[in-house]
Amino acid sequence: MAMISIMKKIIPCILSLLLLTGCGAEKEVVFDGTTMGTTYQVKIVAGYFKNTSGLKEKIDGRLQAINQSMSTYIPDSEISRFNAMHDTREKLAVSNDFLEVMLAARDIYEKTGGAWDGTIKPLLSLWGFGSTRQTHQVPDEVEIKKQMGWVGFDHINIFPEGYLQKKNKTLTLDLASIAKGYAVDQVSDLLQTAGMENFLVEIGGEVFASGYRKDGQPWRVGINQPSASASTTDVYRAVPLLNRAMATSGDYRNFFEAEGKRFSHLIDPRTGYPVDNRVVSVSIVANTCMFADGLATAIMVMGL
Numbered sequence: 001m002a003m004i005s006i007m008k009k010i011i012p013c014i015l016s017l018l019l020l021t022g023c024g025a026e027k028e029v030v031f032d033g034t035t036m037g038t039t040y041q042v043k044i045v046a047g048y049f050k051n052t053s054g055l056k057e058k059i060d061g062r063l064q065a066i067n068q069s070m071s072t073y074i075p076d077s078e079i080s081r082f083n084a085m086h087d088t089r090e091k092l093a094v095s096n097d098f099l100e101v102m103l104a105a106r107d108i109y110e111k112t113g114g115a116w117d118g119t120i121k122p123l124l125s126l127w128g129f130g131s132t133r134q135t136h137q138v139p140d141e142v143e144i145k146k147q148m149g150w151v152g153f154d155h156i157n158i159f160p161e162g163y164l165q166k167k168n169k170t171l172t173l174d175l176a177s178i179a180k181g182y183a184v185d186q187v188s189d190l191l192q193t194a195g196m197e198n199f200l201v202e203i204g205g206e207v208f209a210s211g212y213r214k215d216g217q218p219w220r221v222g223i224n225q226p227s228a229s230a231s232t233t234d235v236y237r238a239v240p241l242l243n244r245a246m247a248t249s250g251d252y253r254n255f256f257e258a259e260g261k262r263f264s265h266l267i268d269p270r271t272g273y274p275v276d277n278r279v280v281s282v283s284i285v286a287n288t289c290m291f292a293d294g295l296a297t298a299i300m301v302m303g304l
Helices: 003-018 057-070 078-084 098-109 121-128 140-149 176-192 289-302
Strands: 026-035 038-047 156-159 163-166 198-203 207-209 219-222 235-241 245-251 255-258 261-264 282-285
Touching: 003 198, 026 057, 038 057, 038 176, 057 078, 057 098, 057 176, 098 176, 098 289, 140 245, 176 207, 176 255, 176 289, 198 219, 198 261, 207 219, 207 289, 219 245, 219 282, 235 245, 235 282, 245 289, 282 289
Parallel strands: none
Antiparallel strands: 026 038, 038 198, 156 163, 198 207, 207 245, 219 235, 245 282, 255 261
């Protein structure tokens, strides 16, 4: 009888505690940090008893591995070692990360008729949009044609066994326009493997949304107002996303003016000149962020 009396007192207390702590309710966990020269944020919605400890360390470790593979700012990264190669007979063994991105890059290059090209770095530098601080200038047409001889993604052999080989020894790669998208996809895969169903991953403005927010509604992702005078918090439109990725590319922030004209940092690899097609921003929704990332850049070049 004494035990029954004690249980009658304990059970209501337990029920009250569970109600107060949100039994069956959801919590939102937020991780953030820096990677690939920008910032990242991960929001996870999970039950109160869902274990999210250790995820931040796993996310940072995964991002560090991708950055070590594809950052042109790291001298011994895979992409830096590829760019330093000058022997067309040499084959460079690469990681699964690098190989996967290169295969996707070739697919986007072919699908867009060369409007996206990861070997465009010489033209960007020529126009003053390289990785180091340069003077913006309108180059000579002869020099543009010369630099275009060093551009062309089809001058790379990609072996499915995990090797890369240059057909043109002067070729250099820059995968910045799809590497962030790939990183978003990889963090999303990591979270799904850990049993997370509802989350939002954002790296430098590129996102993947899985499941729902804490209030049960789809995640909503803002597109920045496409104006040079707009702040990063000015929203042009909010897009609901459910198990989809979104990436945006624009020409309204990085440009220079000369000779009475405006020259964008978005260079058409097929002509060697900055695009001038009156398209200021492109947002792509797709199954993967890597594809959305590359395609947003390509369609900025291709136009409406």
